Amino acid sequence: MALTRFAHLQDHLRHTYVLRTWNPYLQTPDFFTLFKSGTTYPATLELPPLQANRNGQSQIHLAIGEIAEEGETEVIDTGDGRLLVRKTTPDSSFRALGRHQLSIPLQPPGKVGVDRLQVTLTIDAGRVLRATVVDLETGRTLLQQQVVARLG
């Protein structure tokens, strides 16, 4: 009976998940927010179209990971027995998910400024993140519900 009282509770993500990108305007690495902490799941997200960052690029890496909210404190082991404490930045706190980043081959190679990949991400009830990737130039589906990682 106690359980039924919570039957309508939805699950929330504990971390913020991002895609590491290249920002051609800032000329720096950047992070595109996919799912913010607190997002309820199951969830689906269709990303804006993705492009190659240079002409002739033959593959795109989709590095998806979690970042700490900016301003949180992190502890760094310097490796020589010292521990440093500092405020996090998105760059410093990025932790990639899974053992390997998703490598998407581009055939023909990509061009700067041309929308190339349509990526849709889903999180199922078991917190499994999956990616579907369509090549906008060839119309081919390159990944279909490929498991990226199980979210923590």
Add this chain to the structure above:
Amino acid sequence: MSENFDPVVGEQGSGGLDPVVGGLVALQQALASPDPQVRIRALKDALRHGEEGAQLLIKVLHEDEDWQVKFTAWELLLKSHNPQHVQAAKAYQIPLRQVGDIRAKKLASETSAGLT
């Protein structure tokens, strides 16, 4: 400022193999940058986004506070092949840069030249 010990991937360009976010979202974010050079780089991609991009240029032309950014938007609209966009640029008072009172300076230099 924290130090960055990340390695740089050779031969892959500065962005490695990471993707660039396309569409208007990335452009609009860049146009909100406080750095005029970032806004100028973004403007140069605006016309790839058709009418929506052109409307962004017109908005920047009227609203941006930086002369160089305004001028870039004005120039891009003038060079576009769409008569309506060209007209939008022409209808806007050309964003001349403030360089002081040139006529007064010229007169002053003539006067001082006449005195010598």
